Amino acid sequence: MTAAESNGLWQSLYQGRTAFVRYWAYIGLMLGAVGLALFGGDGYTENGYIFQLVGQDGLMWLGTGALLAAGLAIGVSVLRPEIVNGHIPKMMVSWFDGGALMLVLMGLLTILEPSGAMVSYEDQTNLFAGHVIMTMNVLFLFSGICYIAYLFAPESFIGSMATATAWGGLYAGGSSLLLRWYESYLFMDGEIGHAPVSNIYEVFILLFCIVTIIYLQWEKRYEAKAMGAFVMGLVAAGVFFAIWLESVGQAEIKPLVPALQSYWMKIHVPLNFVGYGAFAVACGAGMAYLTRMWLEARGSKMVAVFPSLEALDQLAYKSVAVGFPAFTLATILGAAWAAEAWGGYWSWDPKETWALIVWLVYGAYLHVRISHGWHGKTLAWWTVIAFLVTVFCFLGVNMYLAGLHSYGRLS
């Protein structure tokens, strides 16, 4: 099979009836999951649900939902063939595919999990997710190196290797988080199970994945591979920090303090990290912009590898445009949670205040860009410095300042 043919086959997966039926099958699958939560077994329990999902009940409900929806979609597409074009958001199909693949990977990995007798809260060294996370670390590090090497050897296979390892790391990271979620139910009678977004180590893995997925979208759509050296470089630097965290015992699954026992945690934290992740990508684009400018001034030949200054400027803006509404919504939802748990939506707690500062910094970025038409070098610097402020908000505040968010602290 030639490259063009395989490309065509790949594309046909995302077109016409194949994509249409698959899209509705996923929707049916999700409805099945909702149905299982509402009506299945003994009703929804936070502790039991994840096991229901991967068990026989889950297979029945999710399978039925998916099959029914797929059947309906096939029926409709036979009766009215023109409906398969343009009536589904094509992008969603690939996102669903990715999500499903991560779930399947996680399901397969549970097989490798040691028997119940070999794991306990006191001794978590036998849990398997650690190995998957290490795989992710290695892949991201390798990817970062490849992207940097790509700048010097754009014609070689290193570029495709960089992209492939970034995808690999993304799937390893995503499935390791899911696996960790599953693992948190394996001891203490499932009493301490919780979503893997409760401490700094877990959110770092989430952050890597979010940065990578946003970057890979830009790479796919706008051919901005040179930017990867900077974005994946940031991720690789983060990997070192995560490895250090693990070495000082921050990687253990610990029970949730009462303040965190809320469904809000599952919404507030990931959404916040969509914001942080997008800001990191913006920072990468900004750095790429500045580097290209510097290379141009020196008359270097490497400039040819980079996307145009205009494209880099746009990509930085696009990333902020993804991150800013997510960050805004996350902060608002955080306020809603605070109103529910602490009795006030805003307490001027250090984390809240720094979130406000980050919001103001990116708000000002958007302001000068949209209303004043600024762009170029100043804004490239802006994305870089604003990201430093962001890093202080999600890391520095936990390390240096006390406050209500102190459970995120390094101890």
Next chain:
Amino acid sequence: VIARHDAADFGGYHAAMSHLSDYLKPILLRLGSMSLAITLLTVLALASVIGTVLLQNQDQTDYLQQFGPIWYWVFRSLGLFDMYHTWWFMSLLGFLMLSLSVCLYRNIPRFLKEMRSSKVALSDSAMKHMKHVQHWDMKGQNAETVLEVAKNRLKEWGIRQETRGDIHYIRADKGSKHKWGYIFVHSAMLIILIGGWMSVQFGFRGNMSVPVGGKESEISFLKGTSTEYMKMPFEVRANDFSIDFYPNGMPKEFKSNLTIIDNGKEVLTSDIIVNEPLYYKGVRIYQASFGDGGSNIHMKLLKLDGSSDVENVQAKVYTTFKDEKTGVSLEMTDFRPHNVENMAEAGQAKDFQDLGASVDFVLRGPGLKPVKIRSFIEPFVLNDENRGSFMQVSFSGDTGDFKSMPLGLDLTNPKEWEMLQRFIAHLGDADLSNPQKANMQAFKAAMHDVFGDERPENFQAMAMRVLQAVQVIPRLPWPYIPVLDDYDQKYYTGLQLTTDPGMNVVWIGSALLVIGLCIMLYVSHRKLWLVVRQKDNQLNISFVGLSNRNPLNFKREFNEILIAINEDMQKLKQGETL
């Protein structure tokens, strides 16, 4: 770039404010200006940083200690210890509101006008400035057909048509309502600030501590540097407070059972936990903290004057017991029913163990250094081996500085205490020229005094403990050893009570903010023009595009539409029907 923008702006608001007196105009202009807004935001951000670095609402004495009298006075007069409620911080927010209002007042009419009226025709000079322009000529078609073909392709766009002389214009718009994004976002920020002001002005937020079994109707809160009190329209009685622990000693759940008493009548009884507050008469009641509510403490004072006397003492947490004879006082500061610690060595699998109940007190007396002591009720048992009672001692008075002090003896066993006393007494009588023999004899004599001819169980281990204790206990500077003996625990539950009339306003503003942002960032206003000019037997066609956002995607979209229209034209040429 700024200069150009401002110049354009001035034109806009002169029109909007022509009825205002000339005197007010420059002030309003300044207030609504972008540079003031950015300055305000910057100052606000920098001021906020101070409040996160300087811990807010701490004890005044702590501040005084930390900064010394001069800086304390400076910081205090600037209100930096409760910074977010000072007049100057409030005025900053007030200025921001004013600036937002002026900005909205100035721009809304302009935006609305722009959205309503936009020209269909496109002048040649305007066309030259457009980034996306394509010209081509066509023969053998009439203009009407071309226009129909284009309109057919632009079905999903808002289309308007105009003919001026022999030039036909089609204008197609998408996302023309995107200016609502600006309006939403800026009004949302204003609404949120108004909501925040309402919360501060008409709401309250305070704490109350209710001992289990007790009632309370007053909340306390900090205002500036002083604590103020406020009466609630009801009373809260705490019926119960309980903590659930995880096996590793981390708290799992704090739960209070509360009864609301209104006008002497019990109206409502309910459990509250963290994240699930109670709501009554517009007031939300949250589980915020807990502590000792004055537990009854029973202590033994083991006299060190050689009399082997034991005195029994009753006290409550937060009270002070004073021994009149010696002048030594014990100020009870805290009580803990559980002390779960990891007993494993570093690097080994964790081993959590409950060391049992403890009481904290400060021991003071004439000629004694004040010292904070944590006394445990149980002896320390490691690997099933009784290592004797122990206490933690802190000379700084800070619980972080606690150092373990093993006493050797198991003080829960009165016989052991007696043994030690007898042993010390006999040692005094013994011939000290041969210490080993003297020890042996004294111990035997003490055994005989306490147990007669019987041998207690594990007496070997006990002998070890006594020999260890004799190294420690006689050296203690205190007249007695205070040991926790029994307790009747009582918690207080710490509640936070709030009303917040501004909260819903804030939520409305927040929703508007997110919607506005999405419109502003994701809806780009895209405009296409098709200009068809009839010239002799030929059509001059221009296809022009403009987008205010997302040029990368628009370039692609523009080209796709251009190719599609072109294809349709080709088909027409070949006589096909569409």
